[in-house]
Amino acid sequence: MEVEGMLLFSIMDGIGYQKQQILLNRFPDFAALMNADEKRLRDISVLSEKDVACILHHQRHPELLTDFRHKMKKEGIGYISREEKEYPARLKVLPDPPCGIFYKGRLPCPKTKQIAMVGARMCSPYGKKYAAEIAKALVGAGASVISGMARGVDGISQEAALDAGGETFGILAGGVDQIYPPEHRELYQRICENGGIISEYPPGIAPARGMFPRRNRIISALAEALIIIEARAKSGSLITGDFALEQGKDIFVLPGRLGDPLSVGCNAYIKQGAGIITSIEELLLELGLSSGKINEEKMKNNFALEKEDSLVYSCLRLVPKTLEELLEETKLPLLAVIESAQRLTDFGLAEEVYKNQYSRSR
Template identity: 40%
Template sequence: MGSFKQALLLKGEEEMPYFYFLSKTSVIGGKTYSKMQEFYASPREFYEASLDDMKKTKVFTNNQLKLIGECRERIDINREYKEALNQGIRMIPIDSEEYPRKLRYIKDAPPIVFVKGELMSKHAPTVSIIGARECSVYGANVAKRLGELFAEAGIAVISGMARGVDSIAQKAVIESGGYSLALLGGGVDVIYPKESATLYYKLLKNGGVMSEHAPGTMPRGQFFAMRNRLISGLSDVVCVVEAKAQSGTLITVDSALEQGREVYAVPGRITDITSFGTNELIRQGAGIISDLDGFVNDFVNEYSFAMASDAPTDLAKEKAPARDFLTDNEKLALKGADEDSFTADILSYKTKLPAFELLGICVSLCEKGIFKSVGAGRFVLSDKGMNLQSAI
């Protein structure tokens, strides 16, 4: 157990303003957050340490130390944290049980996220609908219909509240009585773009907004590229409705592929600039969405086990099945599986079993719903697999 997690368990709310401080510094990412815990038992201990002490750890650059010192002098962390709570903003450290499970296992998972509104169940099936800001009438109609269908099916829809496909899909979800979560490129209290203000307030009532940035943080260009990994990370499947050849949407696709998420694209006319990106994704092997109703039905059927429970599986209950229906080598493969996508060769290096044998084991674990194939000989853990991995 990490020292910060232990501090959170033992001191709870008392420690939260110091977690808030970590976020306000804007210099503490996932790797730094992990490294800090070799030197400090809690965020409070870090906050109270001198800059000279921090420098001796060699975790921070001189510029980062300067920003940490300025932040400590500039803000009253207790007052700001209470103000955030009064605005209905929840701060969720990665060490908290409330932290989104799917996000926890991605590369560069944010150490702290902020949420306004509600979070979907940790194990609820999720899909992201993303695409061009300057979408066509065709793209707008597809985004709207997809949002409606997923809402009717009870599937949580993730997107970025951006102009065009994102906001059209999320608006359709909310108006159809579904749940949607928006990932923002600034603080959760900062509405951007301004034209999405109506959608923002609807999301607060029937969904939520999330950001890795502290409240009050103004959007920046690089923040939108950063948040795209969170959109894909929170999704089981990524749906691209329209995209230009050079598009920010494709950054989300790259993150999705790295994270082992399934990617589907809507085909468009080869003469339409907003279809260049989606048609190229299909040419490269992305799934094709040619029947909206059929696609949503297939998604529901594949993820029906998560929808039936809509809650984390009790690990004590998972331990018995894990012992009962997994062979010893299957258990080895499961233990060796990374949070990101992996191959039989990677598992062979970890388990010392032959790669050709592990390929068969991976296929067997896919049939049991523990691994999922994402193409090109790569696999990822399913939610069921994550549960079992923790249990064995």
């Protein structure tokens, strides 16, 4: 079905994956759905009165969907449906993949290793320290950090990733225009600029209790592995961990002291065979990441590089930069920047992540 139809499913409250599949089988395109009469809709047993009323309302007022898309565009909100190639492949394997995802900023790059980090909201100084250090090490080794932008470990790890020049993605339990918690407004803006805010819920939907567990399955699904930094016996982090196990993802936990309530959840996963974080270097190796020192060694040993290359390389970060940004920072001629970026790419020191957008190699 066209994007318009998938978007309609996304903004209709109560149209879950099973109902979507039935509707997609009955109506192969958006026009067929919009032209279906009331009797035909009521004959579909899984549709509630509310579902039928919503579809009929949109049939009578097609401008609503158009206005909704215009509002999204004005607010810088993108939408990718499950039918589009840009839809994250890792979400497609879920038993109930979102019909589409809304985002501000950008979506995770498929070429980049994505690691999820979650943990206690009221974390200890020990948890704060290692949440920050691990996040910095991950982005320094070329990975992106995925989390829920919550208080405590989530926010600390995402802040640290940004401070280290990396990128991070915040998965929300409400619309992407709903900053939650409200004190993370600055973090929200930074993530939009250096990563992205993602949700399966349409703009304008405030977060509610039942949305957080569903959000957690997206966090674990988008990541290759999950790191848990402190978790109580009953914790949202454990919900994310259980989803990760169901999805076949590796889990790594920060070990804690016996008798410490913040260590109960992590220690329970250790009993189930989760990886134990005993050193950050070993964690990076387990995740298939390097320590981030390799590129500097390459720079020293590549005598074929021109002097401009060091200048261009010094301006590159893990978050891609456009040619215009590199021109502004290096003050070099356009041709010199293009040739330098190409040499750095040829030597494996840089990547052209998007057209004419370069980052340090990951």
